[in-house]
Amino acid sequence: MARESGVAGSEAHTDDASIFGADYEPRMSAEYVERIRTWHESALAAMKHEAGKGQTFSYLGLTLVVPPEVQPITSMSGLLGETVRSEVRATDRVLDMGTGSGVNAILAAATAASVVAVDTNPIALDAARNNAERNNVGKKIDFHYSDVFGAVEGSFDLIIFDPPFRWFRPRDLLESATTDENYRALRTFFKEVHQYLAPKGRVLLFFATSGDMAYLDELIAAAGFVAEVVASRRLHKDGYLVEYQTLRLKAPRTSKPAVS
Secondary structure, rough: OOOOOOOHHHOOOOHHHHHOOOOOOOOOOOHHHHHHHHHHHHHHHHHHHHHHOOEEEEOOOEEEEOOOOOOOOOOHHHHHHHHHHHHOOOOEEEEEEEOOOOOOOOOOOOOOEEEEEEEEEEHHHHHHHHHHHOOOHHHHEEEEEEOOOOOOOOOOEEEOOOOEOOOOOOOOHHHOOOOOHHHHHHHHHHHHHHOEEEEEEEEEEEEEEOOHHHHHHHHHHEEEEEEEEEEEEEEEEEEEEEEEEEEEEOOOOOOOOOOO
């Protein structure tokens, strides 16, 4: 499940906006799908075991309390978190899509002019609000329940998105942080993101080869973005080699891509 680092996006795929309305089909063999499913089940079981009744993390200078129903901080979280800290500008209006425990919104709020953070997990939103207060940035972040951009207003200089990597149907709130059935939310994000991204705006997106990276590349290309890998790390886990990447997305065109 490894992939080479470098510039991702439009080189390997056509710029076909019809992908946003099409049913998802894996861009990999059936055998590889089953590998990912097996890995997913193992990783989920381990995450639930470690979660217990909740965990407290010291991470990049923050103290974060994470309930068992919310995605925890992992050994790979810093790939996105460190990039957020270096990417955010003092004038930025930032959107943290799928905020979870609030970690990236809180990191952004240390520098940004303002931050909006959204999620569909109400337990995560409560935890994120509490963590923002705990780390003294509660007044700088507006938290909202939103299914992708459903309740989002305005435009943003930077959008941060740490989406679920897999495409299976989630069975509970915790699993919904790691799997997005048929990539509905991911497709919606790329179909609508230009409506909320300021001119010269950037997207920071975190993904891994334990998901369908080839499909992500197609979405990136169809949305008219060029992607740069700004951080990556490989991990051997449960017999698999997984590569995690933080991508910076920019739209080089003056016109927005059409969507179907």
